[in-house]
Amino acid sequence: MQNGRTDKALQILHEMQQSGVKPNKITITSVLPLCIDLGSIRRGKEIHGFLLRHLFLEDETVFTALVFMYAKCGDLELSNRVFYMMPKKDTIAWNTMIIGNSMHGKGEEALLLFREMVSSGVKPNSVTFTGVLSGCSHSQLVDKGLMIFYAMRKEHGVEPDSEHYSCMVDALSRAGRLEQAYNFIQNMPMKPSAGAWGALLGACRVYKNVEMARVAGKHLLEIEPENAGNYVLLSNIYEAAKLREEASEIRKLMRERGIMKVPGCSWIQVKDKVHTFVVGDKNNAQTAVIYSFLTEVGEK
Numbered sequence: 488m489q490n491g492r493t494d495k496a497l498q499i500l501h502e503m504q505q506s507g508v509k510p511n512k513i514t515i516t517s518v519l520p521l522c523i524d525l526g527s528i529r530r531g532k533e534i535h536g537f538l539l540r541h542l543f544l545e546d547e548t549v550f551t552a553l554v555f556m557y558a559k560c561g562d563l564e565l566s567n568r569v570f571y572m573m574p575k576k577d578t579i580a581w582n583t584m585i586i587g588n589s590m591h592g593k594g595e596e597a598l599l600l601f602r603e604m605v606s607s608g609v610k611p612n613s614v615t616f617t618g619v620l621s622g623c624s625h626s627q628l629v630d631k632g633l634m635i636f637y638a639m640r641k642e643h644g645v646e647p648d649s650e651h652y653s654c655m656v657d658a659l660s661r662a663g664r665l666e667q668a669y670n671f672i673q674n675m676p677m678k679p680s681a682g683a684w685g686a687l688l689g690a691c692r693v694y695k696n697v698e699m700a701r702v703a704g705k706h707l708l709e710i711e712p713e714n715a716g717n718y719v720l721l722s723n724i725y726e727a728a729k730l731r732e733e734a735s736e737i738r739k740l741m742r743e744r745g746i747m748k749v750p751g752c753s754w755i756q757v758k759d760k761v762h763t764f765v766v767g768d769k770n771n772a773q774t775a776v777i778y779s780f781l782t783e784v785g786e787k
Contacts, residue, residue: 688720
């Protein structure tokens, strides 16, 4: 089941059906994530049809797996429709829907779902708040995110953890409120994570705050000394500010530590086969054809 072949997974379902063996919910919930691996929503819909025909949609776990599959594949409308068909929605189901909206930049929708969840009497947990705060961060809903964050302990009895603090640092950083983001990090009751410092450093590049970048960069290089991206980002910030000597020092540090920049990589799926392309790699069997086609397109 873990080889990423959705066709094979469907074949197994059909073979089980033909042999009179009825798949259980464990089988079904193992198959659905394979559709997510390749973004194969068509295959997911086929499995959905199978579930409808065999009356599997009475189980909360199967319902939730469907909601998650549609959300991850980007069809929030279908995800929403399946979610509201559920006769009973537990915390996991609500979290799945909230996170699904958040990951697609639907922060307002995530907030509405959160309020609906609380109103329905379902108690939110740590995962719920990670989803909501992430949605607020990616939708520029900073003040609403702060309200939710401060209500966690007071109204819902959930202690904020490193992930929640990092979400708020990210939200404040994206909004350009760098001093406030830095103060948030300073006041964390636990050791700040690389995610928090990374969010601040990324914002320093956008808002051209070199002094804050120095502080964030120093902490990041201590926490993640082998992460090439941190060195490159800090070096680029210095270069943009025309601080070439400092940028050179960062690159020198990379060489001394044997840190190599990871080359860019992209992939595309064609007929259930994944083709991967890496910057500078010409080992692909169709490299000549690809370059010829790109040259032709460029000339047009």
